[in-house]
Amino acid sequence: MATVGAHTGKRVLLIGPGFIGWNVLELLVKDQYNVTAFTRSKEHGAKLTATGAKNVVLGDLDDKKLISDEVTKHDIVLHIASADHAASAEAVLDGVQRRADKGQSTIYIHTSGTSVIGDAEARGKKSSKVYHDSKAEEINSLPDNAPHRQIDLGILGVQKKLGAKAKIAIVMPPLIYGYNDKHGRLSIQIPTLTRFALKHGFAGYVGEGDSVWSQIHVKDLARGYRMILHQLESTPADSPELLENPYYFCECTGEYEVSWKEIAALIGRTLHEQGKISDPAPRQIDPKLYGDIFGPDFTEAVMGLNSRSRAERLRGLGWKPVEKSWQHSFVQDELPEILKEDISKFAGYGAAVAS
Incomplete structure (x- = not known):
């Protein structure tokens, strides 16, 4: 696993440095990444700068051009703002594609959620159905109309198209506390x-x-994001491990x-x-x-x-x-x-x- 200091200067765009993302930002700064935080609030941006963000970009998730342009400037993108905002996810994918067209590889970590595996058949009662992120087929069998699934499918489509030109992961947090x-x-x-x-x-x-x-406790979840990032960095882009299974759960x-x-x-x-x-x-x-x-x-x-x-x-x-x-x-x-x-x-x- 990569060590602290091995990431010095690597450019990261962090979209959504809020409840989860702010904790992730702290860890990335500790690892000496060069982090740009994308946030709506100038006041919050000042706090992120104090935490160690090298740059702050003020913008809205609906500003697709701004997001896409920022993605083209960064080696790594983490989208932790929303599991259900299609425009921002599409903007990230557009930027990843633009980088690929120039021969630049990108690591993209997208945040979904385990509502996607919600079991309605046992409504109000405990279900026996358990999902494992080591078994991509379990998640791929989910209905297209499951929560978050349409955006996840869009990401999977781009991943299939780009292949080894990008490293893409989908993180699915459960009930978050902390x-x-x-x-x-x-x-x-x-x-x-x-x-x-x-x-x-x-x-x-x-x-x-x-x-x-x-x-999952939010701080343990943040450590999960960091470990996934390190794993993506150290794994060859054409590895079946990445191309065939982008899913990561994180539960305690x-x-x-x-x-x-x-x-x-x-x-x-x-x-x-x-x-x-x-x-x-x-x-x-x-x-x-x-x-x-x-x-x-x-x-x-x-x-x-x-x-x-x-x-x-x-x-x-x-x-x-x-x-x-x-x-x-x-x-x-x-x-x-x-x-x-x-x-x-x-x-x-x-x-x-x-x-």
């Missing part, structure tokens, strides 16, 4: 459920609450996935101990209240399905999770931050959920 106190940013799912509990006075789950998801739980009912139970118990709700017992959420979670169209997809993944490829490279469990992270790190918020204006989470 907190970096230097950034002050929270994840999505568990904090949203906590805010719902504070607003409505009870911790809830969807359906029977027994569906399960694999999980193995067979011990958490159910949404277990998550609700911990939220209820800790909020009750804090004197924030009167009853610690979790209970089923009335669909009429889905607007205060992930909306009527997406709440069941986020909380009602199973998503069981195994990061066999990363573990085979020597990666292993080292951060806190989701329980300790929630109680010690995330809940204290949530309790500082003004919940009176909370009305659910309206943006796309990456996983």
Whole structure:
């Protein structure tokens, strides 16, 4: 595996240096990459510069020309902004193609998510179906209309066309939790459920609450991105390992996935101990209240399905999770931050959920 210092001067374009990407940026700076951060906010750009980004480009994900032009200037591109933004993914692929036309190879790591393997047949109950990233055929058999899948298929099409002219990987994170106190940013799912509990006075789950998801701490996930990048750099572009399987899961739980009912139970118990709700017992959420979670169209997809993944490829490279469990992270790190918020204006989470 490549060592720190071996990457000095390599140009990286990091699209989406937010909750996940900011942690990735810290690791790339430590490895001495020359990182350009693509972000919307001048204020956030200043923080990224302080973290060590050599350049900051201010732009929107819909600005396809700007993104494509920036890609042509960089050897490596990591897209961690969204799993469902087609225009930006297309812009990256256009830039990768432009580089290939000039004889320049590119490493492109795209972020998808394990909603793509969501098992609807066992809605509300634990499913026996588990997906392994060492078995590309399992993922390739997914329906074209699965979440994130249309964008992933577009990337796969370009990968097939370019072959050894580019090294392309698709990272599929599961339920992400965790907190970096230097950034002050929270994840999505568990904090949203906590805010719902504070607003409505009870911790809830969807359906029977027994569906399960694999999980990962955001810092362990960032280390996964770094290891995947190092692997792509050290593997020949014509290797079947790259050309035949672009998929990487990244989970910390193995067979011990958490159910949404277990998550609700911990939220209820800790909020009750804090004197924030009167009853610690979790209970089923009335669909009429889905607007205060992930909306009527997406709440069941986020909380009602199973998503069981195994990061066999990363573990085979020597990666292993080292951060806190989701329980300790929630109680010690995330809940204290949530309790500082003004919940009176909370009305659910309206943006796309990456996983």
